[in-house]
Amino acid sequence: MVKHTHGTKRIRGKVKWFDPAKGFGFVVADEGGPDILLHANVLRNFGQSSVADRAAIEIDVQETERGVQAVEIHTIEPPEVEGPAGLADLEDIDPEVIRAAPLEPARVKWFDKAKGFGFANTFGSDEDVFIHIEVLRRSGMADLQPGEALAIRVINGKRGRMATEVCAWEAAVKRSG
Numbered sequence: 001m002v003k004h005t006h007g008t009k010r011i012r013g014k015v016k017w018f019d020p021a022k023g024f025g026f027v028v029a030d031e032g033g034p035d036i037l038l039h040a041n042v043l044r045n046f047g048q049s050s051v052a053d054r055a056a057i058e059i060d061v062q063e064t065e066r067g068v069q070a071v072e073i074h075t076i077e078p079p080e081v082e083g084p085a086g087l088a089d090l091e092d093i094d095p096e097v098i099r100a101a102p103l104e105p106a107r108v109k110w111f112d113k114a115k116g117f118g119f120a121n122t123f124g125s126d127e128d129v130f131i132h133i134e135v136l137r138r139s140g141m142a143d144l145q146p147g148e149a150l151a152i153r154v155i156n157g158k159r160g161r162m163a164t165e166v167c168a169w170e171a172a173v174k175r176s177g
Helices: 040-046 095-100 133-138 169-176
Strands: 008-019 024-029 036-039 056-064 067-077 103-112 117-122 128-132 149-157 160-168
Touching: 008 036, 008 067, 024 056, 036 040, 036 056, 040 067, 095 149, 103 128, 117 149, 128 133, 128 149, 133 160, 149 169, 160 169
Parallel strands: 036 067, 128 160
Antiparallel strands: 008 024, 008 056, 024 036, 056 067, 103 117, 103 149, 117 128, 149 160
16 A cells, blocks of 8 residues: 555555445455445546446545545556456457557447446447447446446447447546546
């Protein structure tokens, strides 16, 4: 753990769980200790409305009267994929084509976590881009909200345009900046 000024410490850990409907979740520090509260506002300040369970996360934490709480997120890395990579729509596509696709600005049209998919529109195009929940999980997110700003890698798949990576707009801007 690295100590910082103003009573905060930077830690690395894993997301235990996060529920966007409740507006909070918890992180477990790699070094152990009590669960760390992760509030939806802190996640929103990072530019995301959700985060996948077991995602690696680097945060600044602060001790409060109610326990340890995250006050700022620095990085979120997707959880390690368990089992086969199995998204059939991507199996026949050259991995180099997927990696070469640029990040494009987009807005969520709708996403239904229970159905496991949704759609977004890239800037300047009315054409829908399919987003599968497995792509979302691999990108470190668990859910999307209508109107949410994203950056997505898009390829032309068997059934039309589909996202191969999704990230919060703010995180994409930080990556390229």
